[in-house]
Amino acid sequence: MITLQTTEKLAEMAKIKLNEEELCKAQKELCRLADFAEKVSEAALSADVAEEAPSEKERNEDRLFCEMNIKSLPKGSTNIKDGFFRMEAGERK
């Protein structure tokens, strides 16, 4: 369940200012999106590839994607999440 507080925190991290009405609407939408996305969990459980390690090519593609993004993230970022949150915390490249 995504609460109003969580939504507010997410908006703050994403540097998106929302008024009270927009915040309520965003919370409802995020709840619906979370329900919608939930279906992926059941698929992940049964997916044949679930326990397989990604191939070298896939790892390479993931690495390239991370590198591409990290280039625009603060220096010292080790992955997207780390870089993203450090940037949102005010750090810049």
Place this chain on the structure above:
Amino acid sequence: MTISEIRSLLDEKKISCTELTKELIKRIKEKNDKLNAYCLITEEEALNAAEQADKRIAEGRVQGALDGVPMSLKDNICTKGIETTCCSEILRGWLPPYSASVWDILKSSGAVMLGKANMDEFAMGSTCENSCFGGAKNPYDLQRVAGGSSGGSASCVAAELAAYSLGSDTGGSIRLPAAYCGVVGLKPTYGSVSRFGLVGFAPSFDQIGPITVNAKDSALVFDCLNVQDKKDETSFSGERKPISSSLIGDVKGLKIGLSQELFEGAGEDIIRAVNEAAETLKKAGAEIVKIKLPYIDYATQVYCIIGSAQASCNLSRFDSVRVGNRAGGNDSSEIMTLARAKGFGSEVKRRILMGTMVLSADGRAEYYEKAQKVRRAITASINNALTECDIILSPASAQTAKKVNSNDDFIKEYKTDAYLVGANLAGVPALSMPCGFDHNGLPIGVQLIGKKHGEGELLNCAYAFEQLTQNAYTLRERGSII
């Protein structure tokens, strides 16, 4: 007119490139108020390029099939010194300091750019209505949407306001508007066309491709763009072969796979037209085989999670400090927050919030990592199906173009791309081509999905279909529709 027809007229000097460009700009000025396909008309640049093309033609130095051919670019493709906005308030007035590789390639091939094509803001949408300039309309019915996100590109090609256009396809954004507007839209294999200078939405899905009147034109534009680009780290380094000269229109022995999963939810008119298209190809010697695509039902959700995660990262640079228009504020945090609050539309904000959620400490394991696993399962499922057949055939959309401002629920909107996102998840090529009309006279699109770097096979099949149906569904024989 097709690219080949324009080429003949120019080479035989029946019309000059300048005359043609002037005529098209006049036509754009007449029609664009209603159609809104262009968000920027680049008259001066177009006339300069046309003059240069005329010189080359006069001196016998024609650069190739696209020299002097008028075209347009989706507004998320950077054009040095020419406004590129992604149809977002946050980028209004932005003049990129460099050009996208695809635009550099086309310019050196003699392309004449008439303007920038309208689109959903940052390519997020399936109707083209999420544009700060208002949505592009469908030339077949101005009360209907052009589709998204490359709606302006499809609309201007369908209305004969450009011979071809480049769009970008993250989750069907070339193929859906092409289907709605009755033109051919090709999403090439991931890595075959450079993405350098494309304002990215989700970099592991994004691909630039042509929207054209027919399959032959699509092959001509693709051949020009199908080159390795060192500026794009994901650019394919293997051998590439030209395909436009090898379109023979023969489908004998071609195995075409039909999957029940990719017909679910489609309207009656669409199922009829797509089955008829399969039947036409079968009569010409293709073999129809039934295939299964496990996990494809989850493609929309997977796309939604991974796409929004990547979008939230990509769009973090639009903070009015690095890129983007300012909207006031006293400290850096307030400056960024106000700029993004004012500059982004509601759909972009929704996807950024979703992306932030799925990349958060809790969300990453719950959503993002699971979605990546299912993406691998979907990729395996598509690649496996493509060992049993050469091409997968399906509807391009469940319905034809919907009415403007019909404000569907946003989750329902996301499902519009259900048949299309699989190709983006797997990185394989796919195209949409017209195959019929519904009871309202609106175009119906059929999708062909191929093996990696199998664009030649796809376009040959599309070309064969056009020959077999005597171009009944392409614009060439239909003339102007608005």
